[in-house]
Amino acid sequence: MTDQGKFARAVIALSSVVVAGCALTVTIKVMNTDTEAMYPPRLLDQEAVERQAAEVARGPKNVSRDGVECPAAMEAKEGNKFDCEVRVGYNDKTVTVEVIDDQGSLSMNAS
Secondary structure (H helix, E strand, O other): OHHHHHHHHHHHHHHHHHHHHHHHHHHHHHHOOOHHHHOOOOEOOHHHHHHHHHHHHHOOOOOOOOOEEOOOOOEOOOOOEEEEEEEEOOEEEEEEEEEOOOOOOEEEEEO
């Protein structure tokens, strides 16, 4: 009977070590989880950006999105820069867009 008691105590001790190791592994995995993967990036409204780019390149009277090409999935992250191509008559103008803040404020310059 004493051999069975020693064996049972050894199994319980080994089990508690295995459970503690598993808990530690799970804790480390959770702490190293990339939070950006859980929260998708905030994107700019492509239609609104294209209208603004058209206004910068063509003036306030022609803000049509026709002939305007901006990248898809523009992230609203401070410091991001990208170019939009705007057809003005028979020529293309490049409008450089820079994200000023995480709220989506933009700075645009036509060249």
